[in-house]
Amino acid sequence: MTTPTTVTKSNGAVLEAAGVTMRFGGLTAVRAVDLTVAPGEIVGLIGPNGAGKTTFFNCLTGLYTPTEGTVSYKGTRLSHKPHLVTQTGVARTFQNIRLFANMTVLENVLVGRHTRTKEGLWSALLRGPGFKKAERGSEARAMELLEFTGLAAKRDHLARNLPYGEQRKLEIARALASEPGLLLLDEPTAGMNPQETRATQNLVLAIRDQGTAVLVIEHDMRFIFNLCDRVAVLVQGEKLIEGTAEVVQADERVIAAYLGTPFEGAPGDEEAAEVDAAEAHATAPRSAAPQPADAAPTEPAADGTASGTSAAPGTSAPPGTNSAPGTSTAPDENAPNGDAR
Amino acid sequence: MTTAPTTNPAAAGTPAPTPGLLPLPARAARIITAAGALATAASTSMSWTWSSEFPGDLTYYGSPAGLQLITLTGALLTLAFALAGLGIRGLTALTPGGRNAPALFAALGTFAATWFTLAAIAVQLGGLVNLEPGGFLAGITALITLVGALGLPADHTPGTPPHGPWQRFTNSCAAVPTPRPAKQLPAWAEILLIAVAFGIALYAFTYGIDAEDGAPFVGYLLFVALAIAAVHRAGLINRLTALTHRHRGIALAAAFISAAAFPFTQDTDEYTIIGANILIFATVALGLNVVVGLAGLLDLGYVAFLGVGAYAAALVSGSPESPLGVQFPFWAALLTGAAAALVFGVLIGAPTLRLRGDYLAIVTLGFGEIFRIAMLNLNGTTGPDVTNGAMGIPNIPNLEIAGFNFGETHTVLGVPIATYGNYYLLMIFVTAFVVLVFRRAAASRIGRAWIAIREDETAAVAMGINSFRLRLLAFALGAALAGLAGTVHAHVVTTVTPEQFQFAGPQPPNSAFLLAAVILGGMGTLSGPLVGAALLFLIPAKLDFLQDYQLFLFGLALVLLMRYRPEGLIPDRRKQLEFHETGQLDVPDVPEQRLSDDTTGATKAGA
Structure with missing residues (x-):
């Protein structure tokens, strides 16, 4: 039961989430999300804040019990008990680092070995040869992982005293200690500078090369598109699209989800024009009349399409705006409209 | 490598030392301190009072006694530190941490103990007329020593420049952050040092436990606290810790032997009973440390497990009041006590350990009281007759192991060891067993999992730790260890009553004191709860005269x-x-x- 042997049943996928739905009372945080991760694959999960990415992660790892849907790992249904999920072979890191702050670096990784060793209390009290062998084995494996993540020199430091980037690495090392077949990373580069992000990218690739599939949540688009074989986009709890980096990048809905709403259709344009005019109106009196251009340089190019709309502020714009050496024609057209009223 | 760093701190230490409280030249201050200490030491061989009514009999010339011994020890300690400060060869090894703060603390300790003694003589015997010239001399010389010590420059200025006298004083009390690295000694010398240290500890403990209640014990406490501060500032405690880490086995053996030697220093049973009770209390505190210190579960009803062990042992002890009327051999009684506590621990733990934090604390507090009240009610009128209610189970016979009756006085190595001495020696073995269990459990996969749960339960669970099971394991192990101590407790007190197992009370074995012992000593450590328990038992037992002010x-x-x-x-x-x-x-x-x-x-x- 614990070690999945029924690989034949699955179509080779490491992780298969089908129709995962999570409701909190009336709120549906995740709605019918399907996701598969193939062996040796790095899959990205992106989406705006509040899209339900972490909730989806929590459903996968058993911290939440999904309201509907199933999650299987290599063909076996995953339990809803987090410690059993880890034992089965899914390990995770946390969005806000959750290390064992007052344990040393080495001890943190050794805790990660918990599911892969069996020595119980009796064995610890009697200290037989089996116990010593297991402890030595665990320590050797933990040191390997620390070498792998580049933390070996800090083995005896307290986790809380590591710099931020190394704490992230240690969390990954701790998760790897449980010998997972699938590693879930929740925003591994949050708060990192570009060099650290690149180092993390290399680390994730190295983990993949060792045969562990990776599912990663991230906001850093360059990181995601450089790294992932496939990217799924989660918006308001629903999966919008899934595909390669190019496909996702080109998808209009994704851009809309991230950058805000539509550039087609009249009502949106009207509102945009209204806002523009109001801004122009608000800034013009404050800045001296000769250079009202300052008010407009940030006007989006999208306004270019919004020509000939009738929406305009109720109050009249000062005449000065007329002469604005505009970035686009839209403000110029709006202003006379305002005057006309 | 061994020689080069030793020169470093010396070079770094020389520039512009911050002056101490009194503006004296450093060298003059050191000489005054040393001379004062020498004179104080000399004064202890004079008579301090004319009457032998004061405890300890301080009337003799030529032989220091009672509290004079403390002054003498303090003066010699101050002298040693002051001479080390003067750079006397061979003595500098005494102060790897700092040269001046230790002398200051030793002088303070001597001063406090001496003046306290003089004040106690004056108050107890009614006036300063009761002081002999020796007493006055001691007081004056101790004061001179203190004045000299207050003029010593600070070893180390921690960040803040000295503003005002108080700042200068605290500066001169500050410890050096990085003590001088130790010279490599041959292994035999290190082992000898460990043995000497444990010998001193045994002597100090024996002196304290033998000190008469009241003034002598207070003087002792005052001095010991300040002397420990002095030795700590000198960096000697750190050095000793390093030594014991290097020779772990030997250090444990030395601790065991010096603890076992205690009854051999006692003529009567008057103080060995305190020793036996301290060990029982300390063992239970160590069991609680598994639950609170390692797994981070706040248990406010822990004394109930001691009670379960004690009641179980009492019921099978062959006491005439026990309804069972059986008499188990000791090993079986021990197992019964531990097993009963274990079962009780699992029964209480299984429903409550799903709670976290404060909720768990409240529930355990409740269960502790439920145990006590249940024992009260199992008296034949409000419930089945099992525990004899408030009367308790009296007349618990003494243990007998392989023909060795604990109630009789046995002469070992020419020293008579009476009842409580026997129990003390038995408890030594029980405590050693619990120490072993604690150490091994803590340094294992299970112990790491406990600490992980304490640090961050969610993360621990995500690492594959079955939180509920491990918490229950900690709870059960802690309970079983307390039950073990409870079986001996039953035989030491001879009457087990429900009132011995309260949540809080003025006498030590209760939940509040147990928790206090763990926290006072240091959570999660091995020696912390042992030290905390010893202090928390000894101090109330010795300061009986304070009565209501004790708590x-x-x-x-x-x-x-x-x-x-x-x-x-x-x-x-x-x-x-x-x-x-x-x-x-x-x-x-x-x-x-x-x-x-x-x-x-x-x-x-x-x-």
Whole structure:
């Protein structure tokens, strides 16, 4: 039961989430999300804040019990008990680092070995040869992982005293200690500078090369598109699209989800024009009349399409705006409209 | 490598020392301190009072006695530190940490003990007329020593420049952050040092436990607290800790032997009973440390497990009042007590351990009271007759193991060991067993999982730790260890009543005191709860005359301790870092060595 042997049943996928739905009372945080991760694959999960990415992660790892849907790992249904999920072979890191702050670096990784060793209390009290062998084995494996993540020199430091980037690495090392077949990373580069992000990218690739599939949540688009074989986009709890980096990048809905709403259709344009005019109106009196251009340089190019709309502020714009050496024609057209009223 | 770093601190230590409280030249201050200490030591061989009514009989010339011994010890300690400060060869090894703060603390301790003694004589015998010239001399010389010590410059100025006298005083009390590295000694010398240290500890403990209640014990406490501060500031305690880490087995053996030697220093059973009770209390505290210190579960009803063990042992002890009417051999009684406590622990733990934090604390508090009230009610009228209600189970016979009757006096090595001495020696073995269990459990996969749960339960669970099962295991193990101690407790007190197992009370074995012992000593450490329990038992037992103020002073002491040393007397390395963020103590040996290597490399390059 614990070690999945029924690989034949699955179509080779490491992780298969089908129709995962999570409701909190009336709120549906995740709605019918399907996701598969193939062996040796790095899959990205992106989406705006509040899209339900972490909730989806929590459903996968058993911290939440999904309201509907199933999650299987290599063909076996995953339990809803987090410690059993880890034992089965899914390990995770946390969005806000959750290390064992007052344990040393080495001890943190050794805790990660918990599911892969069996020595119980009796064995610890009697200290037989089996116990010593297991402890030595665990320590050797933990040191390997620390070498792998580049933390070996800090083995005896307290986790809380590591710099931020190394704490992230240690969390990954701790998760790897449980010998997972699938590693879930929740925003591994949050708060990192570009060099650290690149180092993390290399680390994730190295983990993949060792045969562990990776599912990663991230906001850093360059990181995601450089790294992932496939990217799924989660918006308001629903999966919008899934595909390669190019496909996702080109998808209009994704851009809309991230950058805000539509550039087609009249009502949106009207509102945009209204806002523009109001801004122009608000800034013009404050800045001296000769250079009202300052008010407009940030006007989006999208306004270019919004020509000939009738929406305009109720109050009249000062005449000065007329002469604005505009970035686009839209403000110029709006202003006379305002005057006309 | 061994020689180069030793020169470093000396070179760094010379520039512009901050002056102490009194503006004296450093050398003059050291000489005054040394001379004063010498004179104080001499004064202890004179008579301090004419009457032998004062405890300890301080009337003899030529032989220091009672509290004079404390003054003598303090004076010699001050003298040694002061001479080390003067750079006398061979003595400098005494002060690897700092030269002046230790002398100051030793002088303070001597002064406090001496003046306290003189005041006690004057008050108890009714006036200063009762002091002989020796007493006055001691007081004056102790004062001179203190004045000299207050003129010593500060060893180390921690950041803040001295503003005003108070700042100068606290500066001169500050410890040097990085003591001088130790010279490599041959292994036999290190082992000898460990043996000597444990010998001194045994002597100090025996002196304290034998000290008469009242003034002599207070004088002893005052002095010991300040002397420990002095020795700590000198860096000797750190050095000793390093030695015991290097020779772990030998240190444990030395601790065991010196603990076992205690009854052999006693003529009567008067104080061995305190020793036996301390061991019982300490063992239970160590069991509680598994639950609170390692797994982080706040248990406010822990004394109930001691009670379960004690009642189980009492019921099978062959006491005429026991309804069972059986008499188990000791090993079976021991197992019964531990097993009963274990079962009780699992029964209480299984439903309650699903709670976290404060909720768990409240529920365990409730269960502790339920146990006591249930034992009260199992008296034949309000329930089945099992425990004899408030009367308890009296007349528990003494143990007999393989023909060795614990109630009789046996002469071992020419020293008569009476009842409580026997129980004390038995408890030594029980305590050693519990120490072994604690150590091995803590340094294992299970112990790491406990600490992980304490640190961050969600993360621990995500690492594959079955939180509920491990918490239950901690609870059950702690309960079983307390039950073990409970079986011996039943035979030591001979009557087991429900009132012995309260949540809080003025006498030690109760839940509040147990928790206090763990926190006072240091959570999660091995020796912390042992020290905490010894203090918390000894002090109330010896300060009986304070009566109603005892609990008040106890509370005050706890508040002060939590304010100034929240990690406990013997801190866990982790806890110490947690509470004192700025200290860079955790940087392990390796980088430090690398640092000193670099600096020596730099100086070499410069030269």
